[in-house]
Amino acid sequence: MRIDIEDLRVAYAGRTVVADAHLIAAEGEITGLVGPNGSGKSTLLRTVYRHLKPAAGRVLLDGADLRELSPARSARHVAALPQERGGDFELTVREVVAMGRTPYKRAFAGEDAADRDIVARSLADVGMAGHADRGFTELSGGERQRVLLARAFAQRPDVLVLDEPTNHLDVRHQVELLALLRGRRRTTLVSLHDLNAAASVCDRLHILHEGRVVASGTPREVLRPALLAEVFGVRAAVVEHPLTGDPLIAFDHREPADGRAEPEAADPADEHQGQPVSSS
Template sequence: MRRLAVEDLHVTLSGRAVVSGVTVLAGPGEIVGLVGPNGSGKSTVLRTVYRHLRPHAGRVLVDDRDVRELAASEAARHVAALPQERGADFELRVREVVAMGRTPYKRAFAGEDATDRQIIATALEQVGMTGAAGRGFATLSGGERQRVLLARAFAQQPDVLVLDEPTNHLDVRHQVELLALLRRHRRTALVALHDLNAAASVCDRLHVLSAGSVVASGAPRDVLTAELLADVLGVRATVVDNPLTGDPLIAFDHREPATGTP
């Protein structure tokens, strides 16, 4: 297992600073969450980790290696991403999409070997899509596509997983299954989540972002306080113990926002 370190990250887009001085650490095997309101910089941080964006300053290290200094294929063996933007529909079968995760390990025009086939089969099984291996990717529901793309990331066998809102489009059962799978899988992971109760359940540590900066970091129980939820998210809430798991459980007041917030 590897350590991920995002050090003093600054990102400027169209002349505007969208991330300023962000430092995020994920120890070997840790699941670390990024939470915060829309526009706080969560996705921007993730995009720099999987090299979709080049930072203005700062660096991203896997152990002690700067991902920007690696060849693309080597970087892909270290970091796999499930981004929010999915791109155009693949005109491929489900198994073919998952097999794309093996590309960083293959020479040009090299075919699959027995190891590849086993890894692909295992990835499909892990996300519950074995029975859909022969279906066209474009025929799947949004939630099914999400699971196939996660299987592709698993097939990549990275040191670090980067997941941007991985529970989007999933029904409750598959949300629970996916988050449980992340905990069982136990690769180092950096995850952006809107669902704070999911974040409190699955993440070992959280970094709260607001206006492009980290405003709080720590264990979910220490970070997710009523005061922070009011100040950063503008909501009235109380934090109690989940009677099933003992994790922090946030109960929101859906009738009105926090006093004095927009």
């Protein structure tokens, strides 16, 4: 399945956060969203997994408006790993991952052998099979991240929506996670801060700046020094990775592109958990 985002606009208290966004996550491809903090990446993703209602525009799943599907049917097709992780679950690791089977269960129905097998395989996929009986609250941040990703895998979705999935992970687990995503070849829409990781794992990138999509294309097409300077305010050279051949961005860590450092703005979506205010 593919995701089409058409003329999307999201606003908070009358202020537009995402404006006229149009992008595609093609079937079986990994599509990345990159941009500075405050560019609207998380807000856009939240409309895809239905945490937010857009002021205008649509999110289509194989041509069907996602908001016209029931929550259960939508959850069978789209699974999300958001930045906000919710409260601490007083559950075991295995019980947290089993929550991913909820869209397929009738009320009060217990799990069956197929559910148990899917949960076990999802835990194995993220390297947490040996932690099934541990309490979720006992885990480190990186371990929790992997468990919540396993919960998304347990939904057996057609589309994965991942907001900064490598947060809290050490280098080895970042590499393993990104390799796992590439190996699955499931339609994936992912936001990443690490531009080199995005260049390595994504088939297509959309660059957001001040709530607008300012460039779209393959990593090699869009990760250009001039655009990096304009959008991210950094001096950089783009070369070929000596191991993979992917674009590799070498940053000048001594000074930004304009010679002065500026504080990053926070994405308003990180501060507002309710519905955005529509001005239309």
